[in-house]
Amino acid sequence: MSTSSNAVAKPASAGEIQGRNQFYAARYQAACDVPLQTVQVAGSLADAPQLEAIFTDTLGYQFTLNANGDAYLQLAIKEWNEKMLLMTNSDVTIAMNGADITGTKITNQQCPDLKGEIYHINTHEWGSYVLHIHGQPNQSVSVRIVKEVVAVK
Template sequence: MKVNTYFIATLLFLTSYAAHSNGESEEQLQQRNQHFSQHYQSVCSENYKFINLTSSIDDHVQEELLINGVHNVNVKLGSEGHGYLQLAIPEWGTKLIVGHPVDTSVSILGAGMYVAKSKNIFCDELNMVSHFEIHEWGSYTLKVVAKKDSDLNISIIKIVD
């Protein structure tokens, strides 16, 4: 009986660790979701605007997204499995939340990431969120990496303190 109890406890620990692979405890996860509940719930939108991503970082300036609120976008990745989008950040000290599917990686080149892939308990599809801080206004590049030829929904939300 002790072996079964030990096995079940180990299995529960590993399941919990896999669910919070960024190192957050269940309590930290719940607190973060409660604190950002309004922002995390806006990630769950059904209305997405299609935006072209480029497969080359050199071509990403073809379209620019002005970050001034909530932007729910649908993107299609090409055969390379990655894409780029230019973001226009109009203010100093901007904080962003990017909602994305679990099997997707997002980064903003030149920005600081202070939460990587935390679980969003409010959404089924965009169930992961990453937080970024951008210190200076200007143009920044969002990089999205997922399976080749993926059709993805991504939310970019400016946090207003």
């Protein structure tokens, strides 16, 4: 079942957390291993297009939320029907208009020391999508994104 980013998505149940950690173990581990680059992100939706990041296989950013506890990161998605795993701090929430969030706040058991939670995100078309991260004012946040499935070549 897909959950629109505009709806309030409930956190995953214990069974869902366990099941997804088993099924996606290699991809969840890949999210743990994404190196972080310290960046300045937009503090408003209007400024997000100025700092667009191109998502291909992985993306890893560390940044500080603004005084209102918000950050906006515009992602350029190059594939139709892109499915991504996004890992971020357990004490923040995310939204991405135009995309479906099909798994929410799933504790990543592959790297418990990072205290990260996974979101499963599906974009339907290629184009730009704005990721909105909300937490505490001036909070340090990390975002690691990997493809949900790696194509076999």
